[in-house]
């Protein structure tokens with residue numbers, strides 16, 4: 001007997017919280033988990049929300065609990081698990097039913113699954129969900145891709161569980177097939193860049209300047225009241241202010257300095273390169289996580305490469321420069337992410353509404369920040385070249401902050417502190433403000449050794465060659 005409005009498979013961290021959120025909004029939800037013992041534990045601990053949770057021991061029971069067109073949300077790890085759940089679930093579904101992959105999927109796989117399921121008469125929605133466990137429970141930012149008619153069937157539930165910004169849900173249908181998962185991937189890429197830039201500023205203060213974690217926490221706490229206001233700056237202050245209950249040391253000091261990554265940052269870079277794009281700040285952040293994992297190499301390197309090649313002290317950077325430098329770099333990180341979204345939108349014919357993307361990131365998601373309101377406004381106003389850094393408001397903000405970024409990067413270089421994401425952001429800015437760069441020499445070299453040809457600037461003629469042999 002049909003008794004639920006929507007189904008959900010995968011009661012892990014995200015799925016359990018999302019199911020509670022749906023139940024909390026008054027929608028009965030049928031829940032299934034591969035290890036079925038988890039289902040009963042979960043419902044047993046749900047308190048009054050249990051009355052909106054329908055246990056489904058298997059996929060047949062899940063399908064029977066739903067009214068066609070059924071909608072089933074999957075919240076399982078990307079890749080094989082998504083395919084295996086789809087394979088087991090589809091025999092119990094009917095034409096027009098909807099499968100929603102709410103995990104972090106590679107958008108290429110979402111496109112493949114959407115096409116394959118369409119051939120079988122089913123509808124597939126790729127839905128990016130950001131906000132971690134807390135967001136899933138109380139309001140995430142939700143980026144949806146797939147057929148608009150399929151979204152219409154689930155929009156009421158999705159928009160009621162999403163975060164709200166000034167009473168507008170932070171959820172939107174952004175385009176067909178993989179559009180939602182692509183936007184979520186780039187969201188995570190921007191998140192990588194922002195986290196890395198914050199960590200680099202921390203490194204300058206802690207390792208370069210020898211400041212205590214408490215004083216750095218206070219600094220970040222103060223910055224969170226200004227133009228850097230954001231979830232990531234807020235939690236940075238909290239992480240740095242936390243002591244390890246066992247040793248009393250700063251918590252950050254008992255954590256191994258080797259950052260994990262589950263793939264979305266790398267996907268951002270891979271997809272960018274396939275599109276002929278290079279979001280340098282995001283690339284640098286992905287690279288920095290990979291280098292962080294080379295712990296043994298860095299331990300050997302510390303003995304062999306210091307201190308002659310890397311002086312331990314350098315010019316002190318003013319706190320105000322660190323704040324404004326981080327703001328400049330953050331703007332550039334976002335700008336590179338949005339530029340990539342616009343390149344993908346053109347390539348895949350998605351007509352992404354970038355202002356709307358910025359709007360649904362203003363609450364619920366990990367990169368939520370006060371800057372996103374300015375970004376949304378910039379995309380709704382005059383935007384020379386379609387580039388965020390050229391929007392009048394951002395030209396002004398960068399004019400006020402890039403000199404600080406320059407001083408931060410210079411001081412880091414002199415004192416031997418690695419700041420790959422901050423320096424990549426600065427290099428991007430300096431590249432974009434040079435109408436004539438240095439690639440003429442690259443073209444000359446290519447023509448010299450490979451006869452690749454070049455365009456003459458005086459006549460505009462292509463396929464020209466230099467008199468190299470003469």
Ligand SMILES: NC(=O)c1ccc[n+]([C@@H]2O[C@H](COP(=O)([O-])OP(=O)(O)OC[C@H]3O[C@@H](n4cnc5c(N)ncnc54)[C@H](OP(=O)(O)O)[C@@H]3O)[C@@H](O)[C@H]2O)c1
Nearest residue numbers: 010011012013014015034035075076077078081103104132
């Ligand atoms: N954690 C976050 O902050 C976050 C944020 C945004 C998006 N996401 C994405 O959300 C998805 C779920 O992440 P999570 O953190 O909730 O993971 P999780 O806590 O590890 O839970 C994974 C869930 O998937 C199930 N599962 C794993 N392999 C399966 C398979 N082969 N067949 C069927 N079920 C399978 C597990 O069932 P069992 O109990 O039977 O093992 C469990 O219910 C991932 O795509 C992740 O990237 C996570």
